[in-house]
Amino acid sequence: MSDTLAWADADAACQAAGQQLATVQSAAQNALLTTAAGGNTVWMGGTDAASEGKWMWDNNTPLSYTYWGPSEPNDAGDGEDCMEFYGEGKWNDVPCARARRYVCAVNCLQPLPPPPPPSRLPPPSLPNLVFELTESFDDEAQQRDAVEYNRAENSFVFDGSRSFVR
Numbered sequence: 001m002s003d004t005l006a007w008a009d010a011d012a013a014c015q016a017a018g019q020q021l022a023t024v025q026s027a028a029q030n031a032l033l034t035t036a037a038g039g040n041t042v043w044m045g046g047t048d049a050a051s052e053g054k055w056m057w058d059n060n061t062p063l064s065y066t067y068w069g070p071s072e073p074n075d076a077g078d079g080e081d082c083m084e085f086y087g088e089g090k091w092n093d094v095p096c097a098r099a100r101r102y103v104c105a106v107n108c109l110q111p112l113p114p115p116p117p118p119s120r121l122p123p124p125s126l127p128n129l130v131f132e133l134t135e136s137f138d139d140e141a142q143q144r145d146a147v148e149y150n151r152a153e154n155s156f157v158f159d160g161s162r163s164f165v166r
């Protein structure tokens, strides 16, 4: 478990390691952090320092899930702008200068899933049908006509060129 630091120093320590203070966006993540904290009270990445009452993860992501303790956040005393994780996984706001252990996490913030791509596909294009007609004559010559059926226009097109084969 980490040393105890003020919130900003803990946040900087995580960022120096390419990580961030723990964030929680679901009950499942809260349970993971309960395990990671190991019974300690630890800093989380939430703060409302930029705008009182507007809690954000690392100052730029609104909270989508919360698990505040009873009557929290209460901005008690001279103000409480940093989020701690205590007891059985509940959250509380406390003064940022308090010394707390902390848990860093990699990529805990999950971006919103991109909108699904439009599912309408163009209708499959069917090839035109080509019929080849062969007629036999008494002299054993054969006449072939090519006939093309155009599906889109529902029309037949005769190939004007005729071939005679023996």
Ligand SMILES: [Ca+2]
Pocket (backbone or CB within 6 Å): 048, 049, 052, 053, 075, 079, 080, 081, 082, 093
């Ligand atoms: Ca506050």
Ligand SMILES: [Ca+2]
Pocket (backbone or CB within 6 Å): 072, 073, 074, 075, 076, 080, 092, 093, 094
């Ligand atoms: Ca509080």
